Amino acid sequence: MSTTNSGFAPGTLVRARGREWVVLPDSEPDFLVLRPLGGGDDDTAAVFPALEEVVEATFTPPTVDDLGDTASADLLRTALRIGFRSSAGPFRSLGRLAVEPRAYQYVPLMVALRQETVRLLIADDVGIGKTIEAGLIASELLAQGDASRVAVLCSPALAEQWQRELRDKFGIDAELVLPSTAARLQRGLMMNESLFQKHPFVVISTDFIKAHNRRSEFLNHCPDLVIVDEAHSAVADGASGGAKARTQRYDLLRDIARDPSRHLVLVTATPHSGKDEGFRNLLGLLDPALATVNLDDVKGREHLARHFVQRRRADIRRFLDEDTAFPSDRETKEAPYELSAEYAALFDRVLDYAREQITDATTGQPVLRQRVRWWSALALLRTLASSPRAAAATLRTRAASAEASTIEEADALGRAAVLDTADDEALEGIDVTPGADAGDPDEEPTTSKSQRRRLLDLAKAADNLSGPKLDRKLAKLVAEVK
Template identity: 60%
Template sequence: MTAPAAPRTTSVFPPGSLVRARGREWVVLPGGEANLLLLRPLGGTDDEVAGVLPALEPVEPATFPPPDATDLGDAASARLLRSALRLGFRSSGGPFRSLAGLAVTPRSYQLVPLLMALRMDTVRLLIADGVGIGKTIEAGLIVTELLAQGSTDRFTVLCSPALAQQWKAELAEKFALDATLVLASTAGRLERDLPAGESLFEHHPYTIVSTDFIKAARRRDEFLRACPDLVVVDEAHTCVADDDAGRAGAAAQQRQALLTSLAADPDRHLLLMTATPHSGKTSAFRALLALLDPALADLPEDLSGPARRRDRERIARHLVQRQRADIRAYLDETTSFPDRLTAEEHYRLTPTYRALFDDVLAYARDSVHDTRGGAVAQRVRWWSVLALLRALASSPAAAVATLLNRSGVADADSVAEADALGQAGVLDLSDATSTDGADTSPGAQLDPVRARLLALAADAKKLHGKADDAKLANGMKIVKELLDGGDAVVVFCRYIATATYLAAALRADRRFAGVEVEAVTGEQPPDDRAVRVAGLADRSAGTNRRVLVATDCLSEGINLQNHFTAVVHYDLSWNPTRHEQREGRVDRFGQTAPAVKAVTYFGADNPIDSLVLDVLLRRHDAIRKDTGVSVPVPADSDVVLSAVLEGLLAAGAAPDQLELEGVGEAARADLLARWTSAAEREKRSRSLYAQEQIRPEEVGREVQAIRGSLGGPAEVAEFTLSTLAALRAPAHRDGDHYLAPTAGLPPALRSQLGVSGGELRLAETLPAPPEMAVLTRTDPTVETLARYVLDTALDPIGVDEADRPARRCGVMVTDAADVRTVLLLVRYRLHLTLPGRTGPRPQVAEEARIVGFTGTPTDPTWLDDDQVAAQLAARPVANYPRDLAAADLRRLTARLDGLTAHLTEVGETLAADLLASHRRVREAAGSTGNLVRRGLTVTAQRPADILGVYLHLPAARA
């Protein structure tokens, strides 16, 4: 018996070395200690990393064996081996190490924030791209890259509870990051399962946290103590507060206090995300910037001119802000966003509904002109009746619910606070927590005439149905026309009662037979909302016959572009930004329809709708068209209130006498002037802070090289389908996905896939139902197939020949070769030392290369890249006797040692190119050079591994 090898220390096995232990080959990883080796199986994944103690079990140096000349395959088996190798890589050696592990191929413009991050020791960025451009992908790229490069090992995403499930799904599907949800509904269970003395945020390295849950003082201190050193903040504009917001701004003040404490740690990476960084207020924008760099809080409002160039550059280092027009054509890519086709549709009140409107309006005027209780009480009553009028304009159901249950926010202490509370609950301010239809106006119980309210509620209840509710009747007609035109429709309502009422009417109408209808409101927890949307899409798969009726709980929540192509604003929002957010759920990056429809629906003789449409929505659209930017209504002015007040509750005016012309002209002119000024400031800021120092075209070749070395979506699909076919599981298309029978697969592979029979379902793209595999390189099914193909090719011991789809050798007779040509599939292991805040970080990466030559191993003529590419595209034209093929390969493989010098030279060139690539990226991103000088190195491990040898013979001489 052979004695076990003597124990070795880690110094004998530097990172990147190939060793043999436990009956297989491993690659030594950095991070081990004096007597502990961290090992990853050769060709394996990071999930299979093991720690080995050389003092207790033998670890020996290993060399990769050359291919066996008898291990013959055809051209297809050679392609499978190459694809399995490329798809198995999870860390590239290039400057963007995380791209190998992504299930999404980022657009070039989405790499700009990543380039900005790479130049910073501590990443502090405000990503303020417009709605639907892909901020989540941009933030995810930075998170995964910082993890891949070892700059952080934990992260937290702070967001609203409504967005938490969306974040979890995006991180899992696109970035293979399994984050834990920390919400009011989950925190108790998570804490009960913690080991003694360990924080929730120490135990779970990746977390998605409700900002409002964690901001409370009793939670905040523990979070600050154990918070990861990478924090992403979604909807960051909600985390800055106005000084005079009173109790209505208390939540924003708590959020700002939390973020200020997080930003106080100079070593914490901080990514802020928002589509509305200004929110109409320069002070709010400065407060956001101050979280990234305190010095930015003190800059003047006007930063134009040469004297302020350095200040502009300082902001530009931390801010990226683009709209669709800026990135539609970017570098060598054109990003297709759908055209938005807008339309206005209207209805007119029925006589019975109009009579109720008159009665409620009379009650509203009486309440507003009631002077009891002083100015504060009068202001409170004003907001309360305004909320009632909004509900009545929405639907009879919303009117009944509001009239019968008018409880909500406590009384205000001042007129200013009454206005702040009222604006938050009634005007749909974008930075206010959505009330989702509840009447939270101040003083909702001040009304002493309860009998009058009950009578109005009884009258409203009688108006349910199409006969008396013209809005419902015509709204259903609009939805039907969109469905008949091939659109899947989302209908947005402000009130829960209206959404429920409309959905019930659609389901009960025979014209909608065969149409799937679902209602999603704030009554359902965020997780349930996502399940309902997915269920609706699944039930109507293969057809667009689906309608989703939703409240504004979805206007900033689940992305809907994969399932819907039209939006109907059943209730007008009193904030144009909310309309943008609603439409942005469907009209966004990833929408495959060439156009999406947006229908604004209003009452032609409804005074509320008429004023809101004229004063707010049409003004917003006009400003956006004139200036090219979209900004919120200036929230620091009461002109919106004044304009609506003068028109709606003018003393003695009947509803049919409310004319827009001459009503509140001064207030409306003031509003328009302020709004236009805010838009112009926003437009100037985009040019002032343009990312001119970011020249991504300088690193475009590195991005393309990495994508080429890893294999794109087409190669993933071809590899997966070819492998299944070679293993007796041919897939066939079934609608928008593939089905493959699994009964014929090798038992070992079935076990690894976790299937025992039936069919494997394969979706082409994300998103996909949970039970489906996806044809992306990071999908567990694709990973398992790639690992199985590679393992059985490199270590065939005990594997039935019929269960080995890839081969390490092959001979092909082809028209692509004029002379005998040899191709070698070579794997290089690379040592990278990357700069970091705490010093250099050693890492190991793998790269695959195809090299080729004509002649003999002792006197080769090496092919250039174009010649190699031509050989890779070669196809066989004739058979070649197996015994002759084996003899030819035996002579060839016996002389591979003669190629070592050239393969080493290729490795050194590869390492030098990668080093230059890392430097170029950092320099292109504006680096001053300090990162480059901090020990950035790339070297190739020797010897390179020859995985495959393939001989191409010219057809004329075969």
């Protein structure tokens, strides 16, 4: 070890005051700024080499006697990874992600982190990746300790997709809270325990939780971060159709937003339906002042910009020297094909089932249940015409329209699952499973065991049709593409 009083370059290891230090860039030959090994910025000290002994630190080369065990080495490796993850960049969660976000997808996260309590509306165009953007915010708030529990409110048709995205890309293992899972989750609780206490991460059907009794339980144990998908469907816009359902959803979101310390992220591709009232109600959930702020002047727009992110595809095709390829031109072509004998047989079986559902629904069933059965039958036939896998998934899934509490709501959910009402360039929702089980949403699914077995039997038959050998549509598509 040799003593030196000047000329220590930044990054040099030195020994002073009985311990080892790292020389920082602000140092001068006669004034050293040092940070101790294993210490943080709070431990930084200034040393005058003329007054205190500062020597270059050296370490004895390792020998065979220094060999440790695997467990200790693994602990050291883990500690180093945690240390690098916490100090190497502005975001603590990136090291644990299973997805590589594009540059433009960091923008909502950066806007969110500028707020003490996150209140943000993500209104990017369809296909830009709003799910990833919301997941980044959730992952970062959890990593920084600003949030400990997360709830995602979405339509039942998108619940499994949200659960899969959070688990596979962000390592957030969320429980599904749906009419078909609520009873099972309740059975696993202790006395006086809420499922929202037991499960820190949940994906919840908005239409299931909006009922007064369930809403009260949720609000009593509401997580500190709530993400609302398709937020535009939860605010009143002055239209009469589905007004009651929209009011229930809006009351739920308004109660959630009432806690000023709760993080709230709203996600929608259509924040403005053409009616200013609905848009203002949506903004008012983030900040009551936004409901009335004048958006025609600069000050009002600056206020909105702190809580609102909206980009079109054209805005981010090239962002920070990164190109994002979106489909700009599409070629469409119709090509006829014949069903295989096995596929035709399954079609006949499903048609028989659909006819029975419609016939049973018209004999003594309430009008709402009739409408639910009708939409679920149409959704099943649509997915069967799409592909065997889509049909199999639908046969195993609860009908989206079964969540409805009014006829108008059943029609709205049914149209979304059956009709081509989305944007032509929509990439989201392609894999949504509308479901075939039309049980009562307020109770255990009422489909009889024999009927449930019948649905599962049809699903297995659909599984057996996967592949170009029996799925002539797929075979035709492969031939056309090639």
